[in-house]
Amino acid sequence: MTATKEIVVLPGDGIGPEVTKEGIKILEAVCKRHGYKLKTRSFDVGGASIDRYGRPLTDETLEACKEVPAVLLGAVGGPQWDNEPKDKRPEAALLGLRKELDLFANLRPIKVYKPLIDASTLKKEIVEGVDIMILRELTGGIYFGRPRLIEKTENGERGVDTMEYTTDKISRIAHKAFEMATNRAKKVASVDKANVLDSSRLWRKVVIEAAKQWPEIELEHVLVDNCAMQLVRYPKQFDVILTGNMFGDILSDEAAMITGSIGMLPSASIGEKFAMYEPVHGSAPDIAGENKANPLATIASIAMLCRHSLDMEEAAQEIEDAILATLEDGFRTGDIYTKSPKEYLVNTSEMGSAIMKHLNPDLQPGTFL
Ligand code: NAD
16 A cells, blocks of 8 residues: 655745645655655645634644644735734634644755856855855744733833743754754754843753753853854854844845845744745745745655654655756846856746756656746
């Protein structure tokens, strides 16, 4: 009997459905190639779910996500839902999924593809060979700490957020970082603001304690402001960057720009039991429905999904090789097209088909254009 791999797909809003369609096409191809049957179930999320059910995330969707090892999400959001109250906005679905699935570790690989090296705003010699894994804690810190409020005062108003971390939350993400580093260059840079913040002082103490169990890993501590500077000065010094929720949010977007295009960046959010994979970019309302979006971030997220959740390392590698080969062939969506004579401008589905061709060489050249 053919073994089955099962995932839930949440296409979401804007370009989400367009890019997830290409991602699923690729996952189907590698499953077939490796002798698996793929079962997918699709649910509305974000704005699409608000329009249909009045809520960005329904209980039924959440339950379905808990029945599978991995969820693929496109993107949520768009101007038509911007005036909804905070808990009814599309983005509330993301926070809800992260919380309910206890997705505490957000992985963002920052890898520069050689054929796209000129797309970066940084100099070639700075970005060449960059290979960083940013590991951001996703369930704690200032985005979840209480109290949070805006209150009236005698002089106007007062806004409060609370930056809070506990030993257990720091410890589990720290161990994850050390575990990741064992399969990489064996270096972890833990980023905090321990010279000012108490929550960071605890962060550093717990990371040092966790490191004792990983003697083969080199650990350094970097203050967040210095890290922001080092990322553009000499990013190659980093292997795994371990950091909290807000610092990770900011640093990972900064690091994203090393690679040139947001349309290229995959991500994974992993918990003890569940995992969710999504491109880093948003719903890009400006190009939604035009078949223009770059699907490579989603396809690279599928590679991560194969690696971390479906026990399909070989397939993950094949997808990553196919992305590189397709870029080497010169295929470019609008966001990475530089009008060089060696490049061919393609749309979303053509890019997906170009990747397919590398996974299935039996396809005739030109059948996808
Ligand atoms: P965005 O990432 O959607 O778009 C920023 C720019 O990058 C746009 O010009 C867009 O056309 C371009 N772009 C993004 N992805 C692309 C792709 N795959 N191919 C080609 N070009 C691409 O960010 P934004 O404009 O700030 O946000 C739009 C909406 O998305 C907002 O509602 C925001 O809240 C939401 N958002 C959602 C997520 C998510 O679902 N994880 C993340 C970020 C933003």
